[in-house]
Amino acid sequence: MTTNALYVGSVGKAFRVLDCFKNASGDLSLMEIMAMSGLDKSAAQRYAYTLCAEGYLEQNAQTRRYRLGTGMLNLTFHFLRMHALVEALNPIMLELSKSTGEKISLSLLDGNELVHVMRHQTQTEHYHASLVGRRVPLYCTAGGRAVLSCLDEAEASSRLASVELAAYTPSTQTSAKAIKGEVKKARDQGYALIADEFIVGEVSLAAAVTNAQGAPYGALHLSGSSNAWTGEEYAAKFAPFLLRAIAQFERRNPPE
Secondary structure (H helix, E strand, O other): OOOOOOOOHHHHHHHHHHHOOOOOOOOEOHHHHHHHHOOOHHHHHHHHHHHHHOOOEEEOOOOOOEEEOOHHHHHHHHHHHHOHHHHHHHHHHHHHHHHHOOEEEEEEEEOOEEEEEEEEOOOOOOOHHHOOOOEEEOOOOHHHHHHHOOOOHHHHHHHHHOOOOOOOOOOOOOOHHHHHHHHHHHHHHOOEEEEOOOOOOEEEEEEEEEOOOOOEEEEEEEEEEOOOOOHHHHHHHHHHHHHHHHHHHHHHOOOO
């Protein structure tokens, strides 16, 4: 919690209640909210009630347990509706999806993670992996490495040093030296490629989406099945489509 005088503690506590649902596997009881938020019973009950009244939580009348409410979706809708980058890239993503038949995603950079904010899907896949709002690390995803390739080497090294390089699959690169080598490849060729490193059975290409100064906003991703393609075959087939999409975005949104 910040100590800045502008910080409103009661608002922060409300978000502590909402944050309980980030890693929940189902509805939460009041006792579980208390344990996860660190609030006492009275505070947890009052904040949960208020969030229900405002639509950001819902309470099951039979079980008395809580879940996120549709008010959360209202915020998501308006975030996407008003985000100029998402609006600008959406028609390009639709065109890329039609021309390749592959899954197309847009992610935005947030700290040491990417947050997926738009998906165009053509194939069945793992349910959670397809959801808007999914957060993924930089070091072992194609989009993350594409973003890292746009940073100077000192900042990229600092970001890698600040996170645990955990293995998501048996193929995940967890050596900082090896990851830096992949980032350099991405910098040289304009896109990053991974196969089975984050999700078993998935091969993915990504290119960074940058501002006029070359700083990354996030990444445009193109993903398929590693059971159908080797990484090299996938890049040979689809990297030209991805790079044309990025060039199309840059032409439509020239530097100011």
